[in-house]
Amino acid sequence: MPTYALTATVPAARAEDLSAALFDEGATGVEVRDGEVTPMPGQARPAPGEAILVAFFASADEARAAAGALALEGAVEELPDRDWGEAWKEGLSAFSVGRVFVRPSWVEASVPEGSVEVVLDPGMAFGTGTHPTTSLCLGAIGRFLEARPGASVFDVGTGAGLLAIAARKLGASRVVGSDNDPVAVAVAAENGARNGAPGIEWTGADVPAVAGPFDLVVANILANTLVELAPAIAAQVAPGGRLYLSGILLPQEDEVRAAYLAAGLARAGAEERREGEWSLLALERP
Ligand SMILES: C[S@@+](CC[C@H](N)C(=O)[O-])C[C@H]1O[C@@H](n2cnc3c(N)ncnc32)[C@H](O)[C@@H]1O
Structure with a gap:
């Protein structure tokens, strides 16, 4: 019909x-x-x-x-x-951010030399990887793990699981991916299995209920949620650890940053990035 x-x-x-x-x-x-x-x-x-x-x-x-x-x-x-x-699947193709090569599961493509591959089927969860907020995070995770191989990583609001899986494949040690949407947790776990990325802890638990802290915390959620969760997310950053926040429009930067400075973190300005109308904020726990 x-x-x-x-x-x-x-x-x-x-x-x-x-x-x-x-x-x-x-x-x-x-x-x-x-x-x-x-x-x-x-x-x-x-x-x-x-x-x-x-x-x-x-x-x-x-x-x-x-x-x-x-x-x-x-x-x-x-x-x-x-x-x-x-x-909607027709518009998507494989792409690279740094060393991470993201391939939708229905697309055939070979992995560039030196890259790690993440095969993704987002199902009903957010995260084909093409959104600027996600690629900003992918790039940042890659740079961080290159400097600190074997770091532990917490991906808050994991969606289809891309950032957590990429972190594992780039050599992170303990990796946790959480989402308050049970469908996302299920999709992320499927994608973890699809990528032979075992041992990632997928959970629907609230941020404070996850046992931490972590060397790296990444949260790509909307700005108002990031402000709301600031004390809980900041508490998950280990001393000397880093936090990347994405999902933030340029005019929202100051408000989100202020919430995390108030929660005891310091600005890591050199690590901040912008793409189009989107910002990636970087903070650390001294
Ligand atoms: C913009 S998507 C990001 C997905 C993935 N991390 C990426 O970068 O492609 C945001 C995700 O955060 C989840 N989320 C929203 N509010 C949340 C909360 N309070 N706690 C945990 N996850 C949340 C949503 O369900 C959604 O899957």
Whole structure:
């Protein structure tokens, strides 16, 4: 059966409400392109303050009726028959960050010499590795483990497990990956097994419940969560240890950094990096 897509540009602040309303009007799926995530090749990025909604329907009539009911001005187009649950995979390919070569499980590619490979299937968890916040972390983990081989690593908010698996493959000793989403913990454990990366501790436990501290803690979560978790995350950094924080937009840097300075860490400014609108903050425990 063909699928019909209704594409409409809406104010970003209303994107979530409208997407829920589209489901109520019979959509089988809704994609929100809000500019926070790098669009797939060929996709338009919404203007600031706007979001693009793409809602999928079983018939063109349903799509038009939903647009009418919600007063959305948008185009309805017929999509060729295919598995839309799998379609997003087409845009992804293997890539390297430092010595880490990340390969989606359905892509064939050979590992560059001197690199370690992480084969990934994100399933329903965040983490194809292509997001700038993730590649900033991958680069930082690589640099840290080169200087301190055998360090212990805690990946807070591990998603599909990429950072924890990469750390293990780059020679970390003890590695823990945690996530408060049980689906992510399951996906990460599967990816760990897929990569022959044994002994990584995957857990849904809260940060303070994980036995630490660690030589390196990495947390790629949104800024407000990082601020909330600052005392707990900072407490997991061992004396002389390092913390990398990602998932932070440039204007949020000061607030997040202040929360960690207040929690007793010091700035490791030389290790900070930026990519596009995203920042990687670096701190250490003296
Ligand atoms: C942006 S993803 C990062 C995934 C992966 N580390 C990466 O870099 O690709 C953030 C992850 O943090 C998890 N998360 C959000 N809040 C959390 C919390 N309070 N404690 C633990 N994990 C959390 C989410 O479920 C999600 O999987």
